[in-house]
Amino acid sequence: xxxxxxxxxxxxxxxxxxxxxxxxxxxxxxxxxxxxxxxxxxxxxxxxxxxxxxxxxxxxxxxxxxxxxxxxxxxxxxxxxxxxxxxxxxxxxxxxxxxxxxxxxxxxxxxxxxxxxxxxxxxxxxxxxxxxxxxxxxxxxxxxxxxxxxxxxxxxxxxxxxxxxxxxxxxxxxxxxxxxxxxxxxxxxxxxxxxxxxxxxxxxxxxxxxxxxxxxxxxxxxxxxxxxxxxxxxxxxxxxxxxxxxxxxxxxxxxxxxxxxxxxxxxxxxxxxxxxxxxxxxxxxxxxxxxxxxxxxxxxxxxxxxxxxxxxxxxxxxxxxxxxxxxxxxxxxxxxxxxxxxxxxxxxxxxxxxxxxxxxxxxxxxxxxxxxxxxxxxxxxxxxxxxxxxxxxxxxxx
Numbered sequence: 033x034x035x036x037x038x039x040x041x042x043x044x045x046x047x048x049x050x051x052x053x054x055x056x057x058x059x060x061x062x063x064x065x066x067x068x069x070x071x072x073x074x075x076x077x078x079x080x081x082x083x084x085x086x087x088x089x090x091x092x093x094x095x096x097x098x099x100x101x102x103x104x105x106x107x108x109x110x111x112x113x114x115x116x117x118x119x120x121x122x123x124x125x126x127x128x129x130x131x132x133x134x135x136x137x138x139x140x141x142x143x144x145x146x147x148x149x150x151x152x153x154x155x156x157x158x159x160x161x162x163x164x165x166x167x168x169x170x171x172x173x174x175x176x177x178x179x180x181x182x183x184x185x186x187x188x189x190x191x192x193x194x195x196x197x198x199x200x201x202x203x204x205x206x207x208x209x210x211x212x213x214x215x216x217x218x219x220x221x222x223x224x225x226x227x228x229x230x231x232x233x234x235x236x237x238x239x240x241x242x243x244x245x246x247x248x249x250x251x252x253x254x255x256x257x258x259x260x261x262x263x264x265x266x267x268x269x270x271x272x273x274x275x276x277x278x279x280x281x282x283x284x285x286x287x288x289x290x291x292x293x294x295x296x297x298x299x300x301x302x303x304x305x306x307x308x309x310x311x312x313x314x315x316x317x318x319x320x321x322x323x324x325x326x327x328x329x330x331x332x333x334x335x336x337x338x339x340x341x342x343x344x345x346x347x348x349x350x351x352x353x354x355x356x357x358x359x360x361x362x363x364x365x366x367x368x369x370x371x372x373x374x375x376x377x378x379x380x381x382x383x384x385x386x387x388x389x390x391x392x393x394x395x396x397x398x399x400x401x402x403x404x405x406x407x408x409x410x411x412x413x414x415x416x417x418x419x420x421x422x423x424x425x426x427x428x429x430x
Contacts, residue, residue, distance in 0.1 A: 037228075038064065038227065041055070043067075044066060045076060046413050049193060050416040058428065065198065067205075083180060084274060085105055087124070088101035090286075104418050105176060111185065119294075120179050123173060124177035124275075125162065125273045129169060129277075130169060134169055151172055151173070162272070165271060166271065167364070204221060206218050231402070232405065238253055252331055253384075256304040257315075257350075260300065260302055262299050288302065331384045334386075353369060360372075398426060
């Protein structure tokens with residue numbers, strides 16, 4: 033006989049774990065289980081990111097990203113304070129390195145202010161006094177941006193979920209299932225499971241899970257590999273803030289940034305190149321199914337046509353370390369080739385529409401008894417706790 037739960041969450045990243053804990057709090061006494069196909073939680077996007085607690089400077093006012101990120105900053109800090117987890121509010125400088133970028137800073141400042149986020153405009157001289165090793169014509173200072181280790185937060189959530197009676201099933205792959213009149217049936221490696229409601233926080237597999245359970249979706253997850261380097265041979269005070277470039281409207285992704293880490297070091301990254309496998313992190317990793325899914329999708333080719341120049345630049349910088357270095361040296365000239373040492377890459381699960389648009393906001397799709405988190409790129413880690421509240425409210429109205 034199939035094992036039964038009131039609620040099942042599929043996916044052991046930070047959003048899935050936050051959702052499972054929120055269900056426990058919202059429905060006392062309910063049986064909640066979380067299924068994760070890996071042998072540990074947070075092995076994909078939640079454990080392979082820059083570790084930034086984003087303030088929400090970049091996001092369109094009124095969007096899910098803007099609202100959840102602003103709430104997520106406070107929620108993440110409060111969670112760390114309550115449970116004794118480390119974080120640091122170091123602030124972020126968004127630097128214009130040439131005159132043509134200065135006007136874009138003003139538009140960015142207006143967006144931040146519309147989102148209710150504290151932001152300060154600095155002259156180049158003021159920025160260089162704060163960060164002597166950085167080149168800047170002008171800059172924006174976001175004082176509330178910080179850093180943490182989101183994998184540590186995810187593991188803490190997992191432990192607290194289990195301590196509260198939750199069932200954490202590791203190494204348990206959901207391979208299919210169906211929605212029934214009474215709820216949901218899930219097929220797993222270990223057998224059949226039934227639940228009243230199911231939430232899918234499947235990240236890089238979000239589109240496949242949604243289609244498997246009858247959700248109407250018109251997008252494809254296209255995986256983009258983000259490569260980072262750890263900075264070596266530099267002093268501990270190379271920078272005191274996070275250093276970000278001004279977003280280029282001609283490019284679909286933000287660009288490489290210099291990030292302080294909780295262990296005291298620094299990384300630069302990520303770039304963005306098409307990944308040959310959704311969960312293969314080596315440069316030569318290849319899944320025929322995953323690559324075919326990307327290449328057979330019309331939206332991918334339309335995205336590429338819109339961004340051919342930036343795509344070639346990203347691919348070139350991935351192949352040639354010196355070209356990657358030039359991206360960093362635009363704002364930190366003292367970093368040298370020998371300073372770029374290996375660091376774990378990440379893969380971004382990016383939902384792409386059929387017309388080639390990147391789906392920029394968080395995307396949730398409901399069926400009668402399921403809810404699918406179909407697009408949860410950055411700042412999903414920062415926003416995990418308010419995202420979980422939103423999911424549970426949509427799922428059960430509480």
